[in-house]
Amino acid sequence: NAGVTQTPKFQVLKTGQSMTLQCAQDMNHNSMYWYRQDPGMGLRLIYYSASEGTTDKGEVPNGYNVSRLNKREFSLRLESAAPSQTSVYFCASSAGTERHQPQHFGDGTRLSIL
Amino acid sequence: AQSVTQPDIHITVSEGASLELRCNYSYGATPYLFWYVQSPGQGLQLLLKYFSGDTLVQGIKGFEAEFKRSQSSFNLRKPSVHWSDAAEYFCAVGEGGSYIPTFGRGTSLIVHP
Numbered sequence: 001n002a003g004v005t006q007t008p009k010f011q012v013l014k015t016g017q018s019m020t021l022q023c024a025q026d027m028n029h030n031s032m033y034w035y036r037q038d039p040g041m042g043l044r045l046i047y048y049s050a051s052e053g054t055t056d057k058g059e060v061p062n063g064y065n066v067s068r069l070n071k072r073e074f075s076l077r078l079e080s081a082a083p084s085q086t087s088v089y090f091c092a093s094s095a096g097t098e099r100h101q102p103q104h105f106g107d108g109t110r111l112s113i114l
Numbered sequence: 115a116q117s118v119t120q121p122d123i124h125i126t127v128s129e130g131a132s133l134e135l136r137c138n139y140s141y142g143a144t145p146y147l148f149w150y151v152q153s154p155g156q157g158l159q160l161l162l163k164y165f166s167g168d169t170l171v172q173g174i175k176g177f178e179a180e181f182k183r184s185q186s187s188f189n190l191r192k193p194s195v196h197w198s199d200a201a202e203y204f205c206a207v208g209e210g211g212s213y214i215p216t217f218g219r220g221t222s223l224i225v226h227p
Contacts, residue, residue: 042217090157101148105157
């Protein structure tokens with residue numbers, strides 16, 4: 001009954017370090033998403049993947065890369081972390097490939113960059 | 115591009131009272147509308163969605179929302195609030211094509227006993 005699992009839950013980085021946030025879903029969903037949530041800003045879409053092997057940019061993709069490794073896993077990479085990337089990151093998934101409303105969210109990764 | 119406004123940053127209600135959270139959107143065509151709830155320290159959960167058809171939409175946990183095209187609104191309602199409803203609520207609007215939603219900034223619901 002795991003749903004969407006994100007690792008790690010917390011991380012502190014120094015400016016310039018790199019890191020990969022992991023996300024896996026066990027619901028056989030086609031679409032997966034990465035969002036960031038900042039205070040008073042709601043959620044903003046970073047990247048999404050409508051199906052295995054495809055990825056597309058969202059609203060705020062700069063400074064990030066993604067990999068849809070297989071149908072279950074969708075990772076987010078920060079190549080050179082910056083303080084502006086301090087945020088809570090959420091991975092989400094949905095079953096369909098046409099009407100992409102994210103249905104299931106992970107519990108988030110709280111990332112601080114010093 | 116679409117946008118969504120949640121005019122109220124915080125709403126305080128007493129347990130058992132009715133609730134209405136406001137959401138206004140800006141989009142030229144028929145929007146696709148969503149409400150999500152986020153409990154502290156957790157991810158979002160989809161409460162309900164509107165794509166077409168009946169403008170009154172029923173969701174989980176006793177919530178409903180009504181799409182009013184003339185007012186560009188999609189307000190969330192619940193007739194009697196429980197203490198466990200205290201959370202952050204997000205309205206979102208999706209546009210045609212991929213329908214990937216844009217989120218509002220959220221309304222924090224505080225429930226007094």
